[in-house]
Amino acid sequence: MADDRLVPGLAATAPARRALLIASVAALPAVLAACRGVQALGTPPPPPADVDTLRDAIEHETALVASYAAAATGGPLAPVLAVVLADHRQHLAQLSSRLIEPAAHGSTTPTPAAGGRGVVMTVAQLEQAEQAASDRLIAQLAGLPPVLAQLFASIAASEATHVPYLRAAGQGR
């Protein structure tokens, strides 16, 4: 899904947000260096809290993608798991698009293509993971920029709907 489809009128603000994230993570060491000399580069300041929150959400989403990718390889529920996996891949793509980090740090940022091997979960465990993910996202809303908060809330809603969707599929088999 394209950024500009998220919220009308916000496309123009997204680059500004990204610029802020870039500035917060990448530019501050340079600013410190200018103020206090090269030695100050040794301990860059921590990133803003919302950057950490976004990174956390990306990491959890990456783990969910990996879990579904591992679970959706076969069996009668594979088509259902594939549908949910597709949702999670969209979630991860949207979340990842909100965070641009400098190359030196980028290697630690999960991407949709670098999901890795997930832990194989039962359907019941997947349901629990979905509910936990939904609750966690809602609990993280405070302090986020409005657009990111809306994305978190929407993803939280989507992940909550996966619970009855999985349950119904499981009962129908």
Place this chain on the structure above:
Amino acid sequence: MTSVPGSSPRGPADLTGASLLADASRAAGTPQPVITVLQSALAAEEAASYGYGVVGAQLPQGSAEQAAATTDWVAHMRARDRLSTLITARGATPVPAAVAYRLPLPVRTPAAARSLAATLEDRVAQAYLALVALPDRSLRSFGAKQVRAAALRAQAWRGSVQAFPGLPGKSDALGDP
């Protein structure tokens, strides 16, 4: 006739009321005053309350689906009351519901009724997502939980899932009877 929720009271002679499709589509996105956002959510809840009356009438009498429609209608009535309280607490007057609403699709079959229910929930989710953009922590949390509740109801009626409930452009496929 299409009226804009939150801008003026709706008279009893307004037989079409607010467009269900127009009400919530403007809710998410640009920053709006708290009262405007709350009034938009209220309008969506009022429309949903009306719409579920239509939904219930088209579902088999005494069926589990009709019972579910009643349960969901009650949820919307409670949410409407909560929003009215929030608006009143901020010194504003809740905009009353229209007498009737123009439906986004003809509803003459149970399948159409299910589609309408899912559409109503999509619009409610959109309206509540605007609350999530507000800085107030309690309203933001309330809005997010209401988006989730609406998405769960929509999923139950539709039988499928959406990647981004409440975000514009995600309910266009609805309305197939």
